[in-house]
Amino acid sequence: MYLSGMTRDVRRYSPGPEALKALSHGDRLKMLGILRLHGPQTATGLAEQLGLNSGAASYHLRQLAKHGFIEEAPELGNARERWWRSAHETTWTEDTAAPGTPEAESMGGYLATVIERQVEMLFASLPAHAGLPAEWRRASNASDGTFWLTAEQAYELSERLTAELVRMQAETPPVTEPGPEGTRRFTVQIHAFPHPGLPGAKETP
Template identity: 40%
Template sequence: MQFYAAAMDLTSITPSPAGMKALSHPVRLRMLGLLRAEGAATATTLAARLGLNTGATSYHLRQLAQHGFVVEDTERGNARDRWWKAAHQSTRTAREEHPDQATRETLDALVQSVAIVMTEQLQRAVEERGQLSDEWRNASTFSDWGIRLTPARARALVQALADTFDDVEEDDTEDAADFIIQINAYPRPGTATGSEGEQS
């Protein structure tokens, strides 16, 4: 899994289980995403962007810093006005073939938070669609595909898609904008676990 990645990602972090647990909070994911996308900021600035008080923001920043996700930007601010920046451009999780139960639960908690933040971003994109130019509307898509695959072929497909995005070179022209690509790939709920229930 990879999230909040730049197309030309040169730095990434693969957190330990303790780091994944610390990151398993939607507010911290939003905060880290803002620092990666928009650059360094103070706790006060982040608090205003996220609708939090500065005390809560400072606490979450300390948690992120403790596990190496953010660092103090020593080129800005002072003792009273500390600036923070992302330490890496993306977070990747290691793929373990047979992780222990605690690691599985920690990763699942992180994925749950990622899903919350990604869903919020997707909803905001839909809400802002009416303000986009025709060019950006036509360049965007809200689509899904359903195909029948084995786990090995499904994993290979996801890797091929990720490799494609890793090879994309960024544009540095006036008409360029940050373009988000989300990959959500999973067995249709109820088809691979043996669980029952109505499916849409």
């Protein structure tokens, strides 16, 4: 069990535009998420979980490996089937590309896929919510707020929120390992963006 004050090194990956483009595919992002949450898997196992044929799963795994997101786990494999594991715990990106560039296009596609997956996970959690013990329902949250901020203030707020996730990740065991007694995997999502305005109205810059 991790004790208060203990920290660990968290493996992070900052992919380039081509790697982000390769990850901008729903099934690949789901595969990477499964490997990061549940540990090594085979193409056959992932295909069954995602409703794919094994050939498609193998292709997506090769693409993820080509761009550095995953790696083989040879100690688990055999002559018949290869096992794959995540090469890192977290994908770390910063959107600084100039609008209209290939880099911006790659980032946009990646963000769209990530947000789609996050919303999917959020909706998947709802059916079980009412049946959760009171302490876990109390721990869940769906808050939001809209404020007048400068770009600098907005960046500072986003950085503070992200820093708390980074701190928590470093102070808890990897999610692929068994958790300490009384714990369960708990997901926190952060969405921060300039308000798009009301439908048909133009938001003041």
